[in-house]
Amino acid sequence: MDKKKLVLIDGNSIAYRAFFALPLLNNQKGIHTNAIYGFTMMLMKVLEEEKPTHLLVAFDAGKTTFRHQTFSEYKGGRQKTPPELSEQFPFIRELLDAYQISRYELDNYEADDIIGTLSLSAEKEGYEVKVISGDKDLTQLSSDHITVGITRKGITDIEEYTPEHIKEKYGLSPQQIIDMKGLMGDTSDNIPGVPGVGEKTAIKLLKEFSNVENLLNSVDQVSGKKLQEKLIEFKDQAIMSKELATIERQAPVEIELSELEYEGFEREKVLALFKELGFQSLLEKLGDEPETAEPAEMENVDVVIPDEITPEIFAAENYFYVEILDDNYHYADIIGFSIVNNKGQFFLPTEMALQSAAFKEWAEDEQMKKWVYDAKRSEVSLRRRGIHLQGIVFDVLIASYIIDPSETIEDFFSVAKRFGFQNIQSDESFYGKGAKRHIPPIDELAKHLVRKSLAMAELSEKLTDDLEKNEQYQLFKELEMPLSLILADMESTGVKVDVDRLHSMGQEINEKLVKIENEIHELAGEKFNINSPKQLGIILFEKLGLPPLKKTKTGYSTSADVLEKLAPDHEIIEKILQYRQLGKLQSTYIEGLLKVVDPETGKVHTRFNQALTQTGRLSSTDPNLQNIPIRLEEGRKIRQAFVPSEEGWVIFAADYSQIELRVLAHIAEDEKLIEAFKEGMDIHRKTAMDVFHVSADEVTSNMRRQAKAVNFGIVYGISDYGLSQNLGITRKEAGKFIDRYLASYPGVKEYMEDIVRLTKQNGYVTTLLHRRRYIPEITSRNFNVRSFAERTAMNTPIQGSAADIIKKAMIDMADALKNRRLKTRLLLQVHDELIFEAPKEEIEILKELVPSVMENALELLVPLKVDYAYGPTWFDAK
Structure with missing residues (x-):
């Protein structure tokens, strides 16, 4: 008979590791998916490599466990789970159900205790056991028949802890890992340990005294008077810390090992879930879908x-x-x-x-x-x-x-x-x-x-x-x-494209890339492949000694978010970020645009997707002209290549100013917002005044920046986690900022509460022109799913109404141009902007006509405002 193999996965730990290891990803419905994706990658690897006969994923049941009776501050330092992660847990559970994998949680106990209990039972019954976690606390479970795999460098790279490996790495036995934690503590779990005792000191003491109890009974034999004093002063704390770090192996788990048998996954359910989540690469990994069934007999037609x-x-x-x-x-x-x-x-x-x-x-x-x-x-x-x-x-x-x-x-x-x-x-x-x-x-x-x-x-x-x-x-x-x-x-x-200008830009960018590459090599002290994350990681984190903030399965993470955080630490970082941005401009936009210029017309003919987004916004493809990067000067300059198709014509661009905030003021009927827009105030300065309780001349540029982030964040249902990431502040500060904002604008707060209530009642939200978006998840019993649905309900009427307004403006503009028999042509819609090409002699008419038509597309409680500009290229029409 083949040997039974049980794999036990620490669900919460792996989900957290996945969330923070991968950049935030969204599926088409706007649900964050990075934790689900990382969890799935790990799961697929485990199934492929471990081939378990039995399998279980354990989850924490709640915030309070029996350990809190010993120490009420246990895990007290942990921040609240970001909603962007919380909303993914229901999908992880759904994923496990589709894979037909058992999952279990137990009130008053942690996932560690479930794993500890089941691994011991399985070992006694002759199973080989593999534990998968991101938490090194579980290495204490290691034995001759229990291997503990700890994720490192991302999600799928796992370091295997056997008793031999622990001995080699620490010079300790698995049981002594508990004593080590008792002495050095664990900041992530808020286990205090003995102040001043780190890992090296703890290991040294345990090699000499074996465990915490022996050590505390032999303090007078410890070298170093200061350390002796610490051990005497914090004796009770050391014993308590060891107790907190000890995994319970006799928890009242009400699930039998026989119930954990794994027989494979339900392919159709997994494929359907991957489709819903937008996991195209994982769909491909599972292979093509089953052959389409033979079509039913078609009714004959004449x-x-x-x-x-x-x-x-x-x-x-x-x-x-x-x-x-x-x-x-x-x-x-x-x-x-x-x-x-x-x-x-x-x-x-x-x-x-x-x-x-x-x-x-x-x-x-x-x-x-x-x-x-x-x-x-x-x-x-x-x-x-x-x-x-x-x-x-x-x-x-x-x-x-x-x-x-x-x-x-x-x-x-x-x-x-x-x-x-x-x-x-x-x-x-x-x-x-x-x-x-x-x-x-x-x-x-x-x-x-x-x-x-x-x-x-x-x-x-x-x-x-x-x-x-x-x-x-x-x-x-x-x-x-x-x-x-x-x-x-x-x-x-x-839209006409100046191909020569594009080629010239490509040449300019190439020259800049070569110059920056040389500067990077000079700062690094050697030549290396900047596009190789592995080589770049070695230069940054080993040679230059910068702190590695994140690991991936192939080594150090050199993702943009990591580099941006390291930018103040070394001037090479800014150069690398610039090098990457220019490289993307070159490949995606310069070379990409050149590929899609129609050789007959000399134009690009983008396709507008009218039936794609749930908010009603348009998108464009082949090429995507709504996504040309404008933060970098070189990116903005790409618009210089878009020119009029007729001699003596110019490009005329008009865009709505802060349309979504104006729609919010209208829908929420907030008096302060309405007044600010009617008086033509700088809305971000006004928000800063209200939130920080200062006068207009006391508003600093940083206050205005924060106010701007929360203004636009509110429109998109931002969380304290999201705002903290945008502003580089703590979640606590971000949460206070949002609270102050809602206190300052009670109409907005009332709108948010009312729209959630109405959506629960109706099952959908509507825009000002009756566009609907169904949100059935808003009545979900699952808090995280429901929370995401509530944010969607708040945001959709604003985004969707803004989309309706600009669509109405496009129709009204087409009618106005036709009725006045103007030669001007509408070329593009990019977010809140309309781009035209026009004869110079019609510009004076357009300067009055376009703002008038756009500003009157829909009557709101606040005025719509349109800014315009024109010039020989799209770049100049700004």
């Missing part, structure tokens, strides 16, 4: 493939589908068209349609109504082929997105399936994927596309009912539908 396209096949109302398989529809081929109307079900082959005068006339006829899926994609792809699609009255994609933005829309099939339409096959199963991807014969292709148009007809009715029921039809019809066509126009227009 498709007509005409020999010639004539006006007779079109009707006043048409369900029109354009099939494009590539996400980047700007350059992808159209596979075909399907139309369903009261005259029949038609498939139109691509070339036949594009060469048909009747098709072009119908497509461009505004009176011929068209129901489509993804109006923007359909319009852009046809416009590239000389056809301007008009008469679109309904977009299934946009309607579906508005009804519930939390649902991921991958393709038409995902929408149809979600709303219960069965007679349709997924593109993946129809066309195949990877090397097997192909276009089936025309008869099959025709049926596939026509089924989509039929589904569209059925879905449109259902979606319209839902929109009207939710009071969202106006949002759909008057905001999102017109916007999709404006975005199509912007995408097709594109």
Whole structure:
């Protein structure tokens, strides 16, 4: 019979190690995932390498344990768990359930005690035991059959403590680890020990006297009068500290070893959870998903493939589908068209349609109504082929997105399936994927596309009912539908790029990189590969002696957050950070932009994602023009490469000033905020005055900086931990700052309380224009899940309403430009900014028109304010 192997994991310890070892990560829903990710990496490694027959993860049950009866200040110095970590624990438990791994916690005891008790029982029953933790206290459990693995350098690198290893490392036995803790104490657990006794002294004393009791009975034999006095004075404290450090191995654990048998994980549940959390690399690690099941028998359809396209096949109302398989529809081929109307079900082959005068006339006829899926994609792809699609009255994609933005829309099939339409096959199963991807014969292709148009007809009715029921039809019809066509126009227009200027910038950055590289090598005293974290770590932490703040599985951490904290310690750090920033600019933005410039137009044609974010904000891809870094001068200069497409034109940019804070003032109806905005005050200075109780001339730049951080932090539901990280202050100071802010602005505090109550009542929040975001987690019994949901409820109406306002401004601007017959073109929307290209002779008109239109997009209790600038490049329009 194979030997049984039990793995016991210290859940809290590993989760903490993962959280602080990895940078904060978020999934698409905004949930922090770094601790879950690190925990999962460790778990996968353990399963792969240890191959346990039995497995358990132990958690602490609460803050109070039997040790607090001995010493009430036990673990008293620990800071409150950051909410960014707390919200991840429910997912870690869900992960363990998906993996079918037992988990256990016990009131009045710590995870250490559960592990200590079960490891002893297992050893007695002949098991091999492996303990995994980040806490060296557990090394006291080590024996001939119990190995304690302590994580180091991150999460997955584990140092194995056997009795031999402990002897080699400390010259002690595992049992003496308890005595060592008793003497030296443990600041992390607030175990006092004997003041002045560190690890080296403790080890030296234990080698001579074996344990704390022998030592205290033989104090007169200890060398050094001062040490003797300390041991006599703190005798009781040493004994108590040893008691606190001793892991209980007879805890009343009510779980049998036989219940811990591990038989493998539930693949589907694990894959689903990885998808929800956005763990793409872990999905790939688990391998491809199981083959898609054979599609159900499709209902037969009566498709007509005409020999010639004539006006007779079109009707006043048409369900029109354009099939494009590539996400980047700007350059992808159209596979075909399907139309369903009261005259029949038609498939139109691509070339036949594009060469048909009747098709072009119908497509461009505004009176011929068209129901489509993804109006923007359909319009852009046809416009590239000389056809301007008009008469679109309904977009299934946009309607579906508005009804519930939390649902991921991958393709038409995902929408149809979600709303219960069965007679349709997924593109993946129809066309195949990877090397097997192909276009089936025309008869099959025709049926596939026509089924989509039929589904569209059925879905449109259902979606319209839902929109009207939710009071969202106006949002759909008057905001999102017109916007999709404006975005199509912007995408097709594109933005002119000065390629020569980009090349020149690339050369300038290269020269700076070489110069900084030489300076770094000079400061280091030797040449090394700056892009190698391993080589850089050795230079910084071994040769230059800087304190290593964090470890990874491959060595010292040289991440940006680590380097930023070390910046005051050595001038080389600032150079390294600059080198990295310039390197990223070069690869991501200079070279990246050059790759996507259309050789025919000399422009970049970004794609705006209108149905992606849960707040309603737009994003852009290929390239992402909303994320060009502007903190570094060289980053700002990249905007110099964006120029007008016509001679004698300029770039005109207009952006909302502090729009989210103005929306907050309106929604919260806070008198102080409203008054400040109405009087045109510097809102951050005003906040500093209110929070610090000082006059305007007493506000320092640091006070204003802190006020600014909390102003914007409140909008994003910031926690004391998040604010402390932003400002470099303690969590206690950050917490007091937030409390003072809420005391100064009672309307904001009342809004936060009211919105949480309403969300619990309704299950969703809405923006000023009735955009919804469902937040079912707000009624969760789990405190951490509920807390995250409450922050989301507070933030979404603010962010979402700001997004609605700028979308409304885009529509109003398009109308204003058209009505005045101006040549000015809207090119981009970047967060709260609109960017135009315009003839110089229209600038005087725009200086009045643009702010007027944008500031009147939506009436609020406070004035909206728009700043503008213009110049020969986007960089100059600032």
